[in-house]
Amino acid sequence: MMNALKEYTPPAKPSPRRVVLYKITAVLLPFFLLGLIEIILRAFNYGYNVDLFIEYPADKGYYVLNPDASKRYFTNQKIATTGNSEPFKKKKDENTLRIFILGESTTIGYPYFHNGSFHRWLQYRLAHTFADRNFEIINLSLTAVNSYTVFGFAKELINYEPDAVLIYTGHNEYYGALGVGSTERIGGNPQLVDLILFLRQFRLVQLLTNSYETLQRMAGGGKSSSGGTRMRLMVADQQIPYGSDLYERGVEQFRRNMDRTLQLLSDQSIPVFVSNLISNEKDLKPFVSFPVSKRVSSEFNKKYNLGLNALTTGNLPVAYSYFKAANQLNNTHALCTYYLGRTAYLQGDFVAAKRLFSRARDLDGLRFRAPESFNGVLSQLSQQYKNTHLVDAKALFEAYSANMIIGDELILEHVHPDLKGYALLSEVFYEALKKGKLITVNDKQEMSFAQLLHDMPITKVDSLAGLYKVANLKRNWPFNEVMSAQSFRVESVEEKLAYGLMTQQTTWDDALRNLYDFYMRSSALSSARKVVETLALEYPTDARYYEKAAMLSGELNDQETAIFYFKKAFALAPTFDKARYLFVLYLQLDRPQEAMPYLDYAIQNNQSRFDLNSVKANVEQIISLKQRYATDSTNVSILNQIASVYYRMDNKKGTSNYVQKILTIDPTNKEALALSAQLNYSHQESRRK
Structure with missing residues (x-):
């Protein structure tokens, strides 16, 4: 026994290297296990991807806003909002100006959405002013969010070749997701908010969050957090006194996030156009007043x-x-x-x-309208960063308001503009783009603001649905207005479709499809074209809507608009028929030089029995004659030759135009008179038939 004890040798101490290895393993093992769980969750497709963009399902060559991108900012996923689906090319074309829009409910166009939004007014105007340029205006705005989302989205969009970023945000700062007065707030520490936003991209964190919510619902007896308007569900603190700690935290939150956003975009040399804020001051009483001492x-x-x-x-x-x-x-x-x-x-x-009025808005304890101090923050930051331009929407709205005070004339309730207001918002950004030299406009080709107001394709259904939504909103908290029996008059086809849209009994696409069919049955071609133009703005990559708008424009004898839409359709999906329509329309308008590219395409892809080479020879002759006439404008003989060629091509409109020019110069010109007689005879014959 003694010998056995003497022979016992204690284990050797591990080497320092092995001790270090053990410690490293102990530290790394939990991270390895967490990483393994994350990989498994992703492999089984648990949770959701919160990247800003995903591949467009309908066309792999495009990106589109990820409908799950907002979930990073909402704890309660049931009230997370989704935005527009506006695809843009993965590889930006050289002739394309790409603009991203950041903001909240006003910026996305509530209550109209679609073409009611200011960015669609801007898109339409730019497209018609610069017919040969492409504009990708991608609205990344969401309802119920604030500057945290603006900054978060800005961090990702910088990698997608933006030419400019437009921002309108601030009214949701207190009650939008993560706002200091919101039910979706995380805590008072901005750094903690940033950390949690970072962690929410991981599926393991999503699993833990979902598990916590499930346990909470079970503990609460299955009570749902849904019910009531999203506006009410988002509000935690209905009373935030002016100048209070919570008020100042909201101002600081806005300043910090906007400062980070503008600095980020400035560091990337991306032009930014940030608008100050407008709200209803004259015609909206404060929601909450605090008792006096x-x-x-x-x-x-x-x-x-x-x-x-x-x-x-x-x-x-x-x-x-x-x-x-x-x-x-x-x-x-x-x-x-x-x-x-x-x-x-x-x-x-x-x-x-x-x-x-301005002070009363600032004193309102329910902070659904941004205080004036936010405009001060935006003004200060705009001066601080290069490539940042302050867009003075407030000044323009005041100029269009009675006695320079913004009220019901342009605002539907507390902050959302009516259709004219959204048009004005597009106007002030448009002028800012010009001033910032992002676009250079030829006055002769520019679509004026008055023309925009007249031409903008917004259907009666969209307009009515927006008004119905606001009327319904005002019935609820915090407005609590009593609606009259006439608030929802539903008699006409447009009213019925709008009401169905407001109550979500029909989709927007179905409502417009039914509206188009109704107008076509009624032979209301102009109204039918407006519906198709609306769809073309909504689905800019679908050539069918452009082609249908072009065909309706032709039936309305609106050749310029027909050309505009045929060109859009041809750029997306070139065909022989579109090329034929285009070169014929250009020749009818006496623009042979512009007809040539489409004539060449038609010749190369000729699917008809027409001898297009002889047409091309005639067109080349007209181009040559017009060039000669440009240097010899008194030569009536050249005009006669052009008129004769057009007549030979059966282009009666072109022939008539030149005959009139000749007879204005020389009323007795025999060749012109003979062509005029032949045109009259042809016209009479066609009427007899």
């Missing part, structure tokens, strides 16, 4: 109520004096400040009214 409450309430009584009876001077006295006792009561501004406005003191 007990020391003055009795006297304040007495004067305030006397002011209300006087205002109700129309005694404006007395109402103003009582509101002013109450305001002197407490100048932080939002409603008193608003009514003081209202009485000043009704008495014609618009300067005082404007100041008081």
Whole structure:
């Protein structure tokens, strides 16, 4: 036994290298296991991809906004919002200007969406002003988000060849996802928010979040968090006093995220156009006013109520004096400040009214309208960064508002513009793009703002559906308005389709398809074309809508518009028929030089029995004759030759135009008179048939 004990040798101490190896393994093993779980979850396709863009399912050559991209910003996935589906090419063409749009509900065009959004007004105007350029305007805005999403999306879009970024954001700062007053907030620490946003891309974190939500629902007896409007579901703190800690945290959150966004884009030398904010100041009372202190409450309430009584009876001077006295006792009561501004406005003191309306908005404890300090932040940051341009939407809206104070004339409720307001928002960004030299405009070719208002394809169904949505919104919190029986008059075909769209009984595509069929049955070709133009803006990669718009334009004898849409269709899907339409239309408008590329294509892809080579010879002769006439404008003989060639080509319109030119110069010209007689005879014969 003693010998056995003596022979026992304690184990040798591990070498320092092995100790280090053990420690490294102990540290790395949990990370390895976490990584393995992440790989397994991804292999089984658990969770969702939160990348900003995904491959467009309908065409692998395009990217499109990922419908799951917003889920990074919402804890409650049931209220996560989705945006537009606007595909853009993976490889940007040389002749393309690519613009990304960042923002929230106003920026995406609520309550109209689709062509109501300001970016579609901008798209339409740019496309018609620069007919030979391509514009990819991709709206990445979402409802119920704020500057966290703007910054997060900006970090990703810089890798997709943007030529410019347009930003309109701020009204959702307090109650949008991750806002300081939102139910979706994570905490008061911005760095913690950034960390959690980073972690949410991992499927393991998504699994833990989903498990937590399941346990929460079970503990709560299966109660759902859904129900009520998203507006109400997003609000945690209905009372955020002006100047309070929570208010200042919201301002700082906005400043920090916008500062990071503009710095990021500036570092990438990407031009940024950021707009200041507009809201309804004149015609929207504050939602929440805070009680005044007990020391003055009795006297304040007495004067305030006397002011209300006087205002109700129309005694404006007395109402103003009582509101002013109450305001002197407490100048932080939002409603008193608003009514003081209202009485000043009704008495014609618009300067005082404007100041008081603005202050009343800032004092409103329910922060659905951005305070004026946000515009100060945007102005300051715009001066700080190169390539950043401040877009003064507020000044333009004031210019179009009664007495320079923004109200119901342009705003539907609290912050969302009506259709004219969205047109104005597009106008101010358009002018900013010109001023920033992103576009250079030829005045003769430019679509004016007045023409845009007249031509913009927005259907009656879209317009009505937007108004119905707002009327329905105002029935709910925080507006709680009582709607009259006439609020939803549903009699005409357009009204029925709009109501179905508002109540989600039909899809937007189906509503427009039914509207188009109705107009075609009614032979309302102009209205039918507007529907097709609307669809062409919604689906810019689908040549069918361009071609249908072109055909309807031809039936309406609108040749310029027919050419515009045939060219768009041809660029996407060139065919012999489209080329034939184009060169014929150009020749009818006496633009032979522009007809040649399409004539050449038609010759190379000739699917008809027509001798297009002889047509080309005639066109080349006309081009040569026109070049000669440009240097010898008194030579009537050249005009006669052009008219004769057009007549030989059976181009009656071209022939007639030149005959008129000749007879204006020489009323007795025999050749022109003979051609005129032949045209008249042909016209009479065609009428007999």
